[in-house]
Amino acid sequence: MRFLLQRVAFYLFTAWAAITLNFFIPRMVPGDPVQSLISRNQGRISADAVASLRVLFGLDSDRSLWEQYVAYWGQLLRGDLGLSFTFFPAPVSEVIGSSLPWTVGLVGVTTIVSFLLGTALGVGAGWRRGSWIDGLLPATTFLSSIPYFWLGLVAIALFAGPGSFFPSSGGYEPGLVPAFDAYFIPSALQHSILPAATILVSSMSGWILSMRNMMVTVASEDYITVAHAKGLSERRVALSYAARNALLPNVSGFALSLGFIVGGTLLVEIVFSYPGLGFQLFQAVGAKDYPLMQGIFLIITISVLVANLLADVAYLLLDPRTRKS
């Protein structure tokens, strides 16, 4: 329990650091990004919205930095992330709310599947060190060195196209209304196969390799020898003794590298014009839509923190030693 509380405290601290970072970033922007928007939309933009943008970008310079910071927090806690420039006059929170489920569905699910599959293959590769599986390792290294988005381009060139089963862009058939019904769900699944496969192919090899190396290290421990000496079956020794212990560092490695993985996989959405946060971020960057960029960064960071906490809970369940104290 103490372990979990420590982790929660750390994640709260990290969230605070990320929000503070988010507070300072727009204050480094040269010039005034908001003024042009306000003058362009004279009369259409409400006084409240102008005030909220001023707080976001630190344009109310007559107030001290501390007062600005307090006002920024107050605004965040009300869920007000400002107005999006590109989707004007939609608030940022609305834009993010519509794209978050897509990202959680695509990036979230494929990250977990890739970890589980890669770990399972790594158990096999590590236990039978020197078998044919080792010969595959250089190939997986090559695949993982390819930028995700480029693999997506190649996948579109090879598999998508007119008359192909795989659509080359979008998250669902144009004309369908997002809902949980018999038309929308199959269409959404069909659109997610190619992006998901792209992410899987390039992200899995890292897990195969780290699990293999952990298995090789664990396989020479004394308790493995003892398990063999007791006459336990090969399968039991490999899974319940070696893999169980080799899994622990891999799970904590998973938690630590989530930030890296999510950052990279978001880019796959750009190539496939998948309506998630990554594609939204891409559009925001193109349109210099600072409130949307910041909002997306904040949401991505908080999602990664929550995922980290879940990985810690999984670690807690897997490792009895952390529960003891």
Next chain:
Amino acid sequence: MTLSPSSIEQVIPGQGAMAQPSARARRRRFRFVANAKAATGLAVLGVYVLLAVIGPWIAPYDPDARSADVLQAPSARHWFGTTHLGQDIFSQILVGARSVMVVGLIAGVLATILSILIGVTAGYLGGAADEGLSAVSNVFLVIPALPLIIIVTSLVEQASDTLVALIIGLTSWAWGARVLRAQTLSLRRRDYVEAARATGERTWRIIGFEILPNLTAIIASGFVGTVIFAVMSEITLAFIGVSSMTSWNWGTILFWAQGQQALAQGAWWWFVPAGLAIALLGTALALINFGIDEFVSPRLRTGGRTRIRTADGRTVAMRVGFTPVLAPNPAPVPMQRPADPIGEDATS
């Protein structure tokens, strides 16, 4: 097993062999290059470095020069084909190599220096300094680096290569710092460090001459890892159009290919060479890192014969942690496992 005990001793300190570098130990330093993976990686990396230096000079065309050969497939005149403006893609790749390598190098060096400063200091000093520095590096580790880099870079109009490298370097040191801290923590209570402290050596000298040399392999692998990340990030930034478009790198090529619908026009030559160049560079760097890993921990090595036929025709599978008896002995137990786990055989 056919593991050579020497290379473990050389890198994992505190086992005695490190104290007196004999002529044999010195010769073994070159064994890193003898590792097939490391050698392949270094050779490929060497070609890239060479291209980064001479690429802009040997490029057959000016990468910006337009010509009448619009969107042509690879031919003898244009090895990798041309763009929608008739620019030669082969020249763009050659010229772009320099930007990629320079950004990778600057970001890698910067992140490595930061990770040594923060990681080793935290591990060596311990206490409150350690708590603080560890918390900072954990925060940087957990915050998604790439979105942060994208946002910070997009705030700057036309970010130059150097600036991109600095931003990447400043945000990607945390992993290395974490690994270095853990290793320093285990080194600082070793006897030879205690001895140096007892003789009154100054702290900077203990860190510089007793601890850092034993972290070489970890620092090197951290550097290589950061270079991979930096190259990928730079190419991503160029691909989504955040960094400066005035200089060429492989991401810029992909940016134009994507923007001009190269896929829909079937112009595969526009984006395939740049992607392969990135993948090959990434593979070379990853191979070097595997080489370092296997150098430090020989158990991880692949290959070699794992099944051995003994004189009387039995086949014995070799596995880590076992010491099979290969003598022609028709005993009821074909494979003798080390009975005493405390014995030296079991610890291999």
